[in-house]
Amino acid sequence: MVTKLKVILTLCFVKIKKIMLAVKKKKSMKEIMTVYYMEAKTAKLSGKKVAWITSGGPVEPLIAMDIIPVYPENHGAMIGASKMGVDLCEKAEEMGYSRDLCSYARSDISCATVNGGPIGGLPKPDMLICCNNICGTVLKWYEIQARYYEVPLFILDTPFCHTEYSEEAKKYVRRQIEEYIAFLEEVCGRKMNYEKMDKVGRLSVEGQRLWQAVLDTATNSPSPITAFDAFFHLALIVTLRGTRIAVDYYKNLLEEMYQKVDKGIGAIPNEHYRLLWDNLPIWYRLRWLSNKFADYGASLVADTYTTAWCGTLKYIDVDNFLDSMAEAYSRIYLNIGIDEMAKNVIEMIDKYNVDGFVIHSNRSCKPYSLGQYDIQKIVQRERDIPCLVIEADMVDERNFSESQIATRIEAFMEMIKEQKGSWSRNSNYTE
Amino acid sequence: MCVAGIDIGSITSKAAILSDGKIIGTKVTFTGYNAALAGRKVYEDLLDELTIDETSIKKIVSTGYGRNSVDFVDKAVTEIICHGTGAHYLNPHIRSIIDVGGQDSKAMIVDQDGRVKDFVMNDKCAAGTGRFLEVMARALEVDLDSFGLQSLKAERPSKISSICTVFAESEVISLISKGEKRDNIIAGIHESVAARISALAKRVNVRSPIMMTGGVAKNIGVVKALERKLGMSIEVSEYAQSNGAIGAAVMAMKL
């Protein structure tokens, strides 16, 4: 029985190697992600450990320690995109979890018990890494999973940065980074290789810069990329940040975007209006939403969500990665005050030259959705552009009402059109 | 030249016909389960009433939640834009519109040309809408038409704290069993509806002059309570319920 299992696993391993070789040539997102998940699922065979980590957590030390990072939130996005969210959320509710709990948490918790979802459940973790820079929900969620899988949990506590990052906070978080590394060393039974850590840090920064450059191509009109494209391409900067694979992927993508810009090819056929998106994507309705906006010639050229994985580059010193990383991870978009968030939004409005602001009020993600009305007010006061609030949820379709949202989008677009008249950025566009 | 506007709402369907820019008739009927049929029927009924032949209608615009279910119209426009246009047509000075229908409520700001500058809609909930009043009137066995008037007779409005229609209904039932005066309960219900609507209206910063439209505008109790909450007077036109259809007809004129 055991030898049979070994043979099967060895065959799997050979297959992964083959796919990996193929990926070297093609590097499509689907292949990279398939290999990534297969490698994680067969980690035991290669003697590697698997760590589950929150999306805003510092992944670089894991990569440097050769630990495979796995993201329940990325898994949640896959569950949402494959429209399996309602089923899994209902299961969690049957288990006793409140419907008000984040739908990523609900679907992950219930998925673990049935190995369901689009990829038959996540690979089992050897440890959990939880950083609360994104929300407080993850604390309880990871505690639950640590008990369920009976594995050690490391919590990295990042103080909320209303406006500044104090000396105390700096020391506090830096100290925890040391504890984090010590934790990894203990679980793995070997020491951190700081030379490798340095390399991973550099790759992480390079990947983030490339990702930012990709998003920045949206400053062109027409924009070669929309937020909907960014939601798709985002996967690698989240899951494989700090690896060569991510760097190579974004280099190619950037090249592709530059070519589109040179040829004047827009992501949508007729870009008449440019919009900014706020909050997580509505994973199960991406196509519907993108068509709805495209029908009006509206391109969602930028969003506050995908920029979160390169938004703190300014705090990172590549020659002093671990120290500066502590600050960068503390000052991410969801861990700063509302005034700071509004400042970021206004910077994006100016940078990407947008005509309207679309706000997804996400029933699941409280830290992202709290304060949106204030941000809207600030934006309207400072830039006087139309804003639209859409109430929905990123995974739980029960919180999405198609006809209500369609009416709001249509009215919003009619409003922008009326206000702008036949005005358009595309000189060849006449109404 | 004649044009028509058809507003297919969740509970009632409305039609309006303009001739050379003047309203010559409006009509309100119940929508029922078939929105397309309701749109057709209210339009035909109005044509019959006015003894106008369909061929003399040059353009038709539909609006309301059932706007895309009718295929004989020239264009479908959202109720937000139509209410803005309709209110501006009825009174060009209007700067804010609060529309409360059977299933949703919304508030809009318009500029001097009647163009919508900003709007908000209520969330997926019946509280603060016509449906809420309907449920409560039934629980209290009061005719919906006199519901508003009766609320003005209260000495001390009861406190209804639940914002959910279902919970508020049981709150009302427990008030009844406690022997609370019916007028006070009715006034409390109107206060609670007005509180919901004014919160919505304040979110877009409504400013004077304000017009209230939609079926609930016919309810004097809600209008008065809302005026108190906002500290501003509210204009209600005789065409309040047909305002969306009138706006649609005005849009048809521009096609």
Ligand code: SF4
């Ligand atoms: S609440 Fe928001 S930040 Fe937290 S896990 Fe859910 S989606 Fe992520």
